[in-house]
Amino acid sequence: MKCKVIILLSILLLLGACEIKKPSLPVWDVDIKVPLINEHYYVSDLLDNEHLVTGDDDLLYLTTEGDIETSPSLPVAFNPNISIDNLPVFSGISAQQDIAFGDTGDNATLCYGEIKSGLLKIKVANVNPAAGTWNLKIIIQTIKDAQGNPLELSYTQATPWQSINLSTHHLGVFNNEDPLTELTAEITSSSALPLGSPLAEVSILIDQAITFSVFQGRFDNYEVAASGAVSSIDIEYPLNLDEAIELHEAYIEIAISNQMGFSCEFQGNIKATRGLEEITIPIKDDEGNNFCIEADTVGNPSILEFSNGIAGLLQIMPEHIEIVGAKFIISSACGYGTMRESDMINAHYTVMAPFRLTLHDKPISIETPTQISISAENQERISKNVLEASLSLKVMNTIPVGATAFAYFANHELIDPEDPATYSFVKELTLGSFLTHPSWQELELLGLNRAELDIFSAPEVYLKWVFHFEESIVPVEIHAGLNDYVWIKGQILASLRVEDL
């Protein structure tokens, strides 16, 4: 009996001895790895179809575009400066008077012209008092109205200077290439006077310019200036790229659409500026001559392409490019042609610089540091739970450009890479070019230790990037095809402290 009670008590004692401690969660560390990235970054993603485009063989081009436009070219001003004074008219006698007709400025030779404005002045004076009832007619065969009738003037009394508006009239024969050098006036009269008696005196005057809405003929040195609306080009280089690359060639292509029926020469200069530095080069063909623009190229513009000096112009990595002093010259060599009042010359020019370049090991510094805001919750998590973290990166670079990136971290934005006192720490990552590293590159772990992670315990972290290109020994070509990319695979590796679950 006692034995059984002892057994029972022993069991109860054993159970009673079972101490269950108050739960208290310990802390421990875990290692996590999380895929960060697996992306192809194609060069073609940089294309903006404005300043970065591709050409043949997917070669990358830096390009800029602009337009040139002339004012409507006409009316062409023609100054015949005709002055015939006191031409005697004899009663009953028909007379023909040839009047020399030419541009006193020797710039234009008219073959046919539709007059937009012009005045012919006539005066009839010194009428014989014994003429009684009389009549006088002046017919100018070379000046015709819209119906083809010659200009006919009739007088029955003396008339002081009378202006005849010649607009809507035309001179010469359409499409007749023979120059119009004189006007022919036929004068007939009748009166009570005996045949051949002096009847009156006629004066003819054209002392103002005649302008034409349509001009056919020839020019000797007629200039059509580009209007003020020549567009200029401003270039912003990303990441101060201009300091680290040197372009080796470039050309300019101008597509000119000439509405005039005259061929002409293009004359102008291309000016590039960068700060106070300025380079101006004339736009000439390979022989150093002005480019000649074919007549009437609407719908099939003349394409001018030249490269003389353009590469040199781009060497300064201009911030501003414009064509200055642009004008079109119609010379005697251009021959016979037609010019209408509304005719213009439009030019669209494109500067193309293929990415054949030399890379220099000059720092490309991102001016404004990247600001990273960290919430109070994340600050605490990083402070308490993150022991260390690193990036494991693998990169395939098919671009013949290598670079080293420096990341400067600080809790303020006044980071000066030259002054270590202005930043907390710097991390470096080097990516070799395809020329030196044609296969996968295992990049060094970008690790942050506990002390470095402390910077992320602040509400703001600033990150300033500075890049250095790998100096290229020979010029390299950058293409933007499907096989031109940087392929990055990476994981985040971190040691975390688990507590307060």
Next chain:
Amino acid sequence: MKKLLLLLCLILGLASLFAMPTAKSIFYADSYMLRASGVEANYWNPAKLSKEGHFNIWLPVTNTAIYISNTSLNLDTYNFFVSRDTLFTADKERLLDKIDGALRLSSGGTTSIFGLTMGNAAISASAKYYAKGALSEKYLNILLFGNTEDSYQFIEANNKFAALAYSDISYGMGDFTIPYIPEQLPKIKAGFSVSLLTGIYSINTQEYNGYVINDPDDGMSALQEVKLRTGKGGVGLKGMLGAYAEVMPGLEAGITLDNIAGFIKWSGTSKIDSYSFSADSVFVSNIEEDFYLQEDESYDIDSFTTSLPPELRLAALYKHKYAVVSADWVHGFKDTATNSAIGILSLAVSTAQQQGWGASWGLALPNSHNPLKVSYGVNFKGKNSDYGLAVQSYDSILPGMKSKGVSLGFSMGFGF
């Protein structure tokens, strides 16, 4: 003796059951089939309902047992970890070494509602609940070490949960002598019981799928998908056949087949709760707010039936002048909340007393899904009553800090 060895070999060659039909089985680590008498026999072997038996009564809650256990952690381990400030690698490995594939938890309980016997017939009612769950070791590995491996696959066998609660009203009769047995063979007594079951609640993992893959090329992908089927309010039936014989003086052998045609049809509320979390090819660089898809869905389904798989139990019992020794082997034919498809062999020894104080000790041998169980019990048998208290330790000889679980049971029976 050879017969005894043969019987033991037969028992060892089969598999077992983990259920706890009545509280008193706790006293003997479930080696109780041939020990049960009176109302208890209604659940363990109705053949033992004897015409000469006493009038026996069960009162509500007077026979109650509960257990909770797991396959991996004991109190010592628990205390060790909750008292540490920091877990180092050796500590983590110590914890994971104790888990073989999954942390398996189980809990159950039974209580009497009423019961009485009249001669070789008995009617009784009881309520039971069972719950089992498993959590993959891989989850703990990730929690303690992080995702150090590239791929984690989670299988349903290591990640599931099931629970079942029901009550029964059972009627049994026994003490039938099987005819036509040759006279030179011992008489075989047989009995049966039929139980009307009232389902209270059922839940089980219908479908589970899970993985975490960390691939530098394809990113991180994860899936956790579980469907739980629940039922509330149901009715069912089950039957039990039992037989035993005194194969030689003092030595009995018995066999029962429980859960014959056992089922509970859940005709009240039946539904599926589906929980799904998935993320596909996630990289930190392109992470977005909706980088994962979480879907919780609940929908009613047609009534369903929970089958209670048959359980075969073989037992032997030897009565000595001073002690009673028994061995039971039980085998469930399907792994459910109530059954284990892996057999369990349990042994027990108790004092042989007519009245007064008695003691019992039981041992259930462990297997891959069930821990070692060791029972200690004391009882006092009066002229018309019997009182007992027992404790059962899991995976430890003595109940204490090394135990991975504990069962407590007490019983009160009255007979006239």
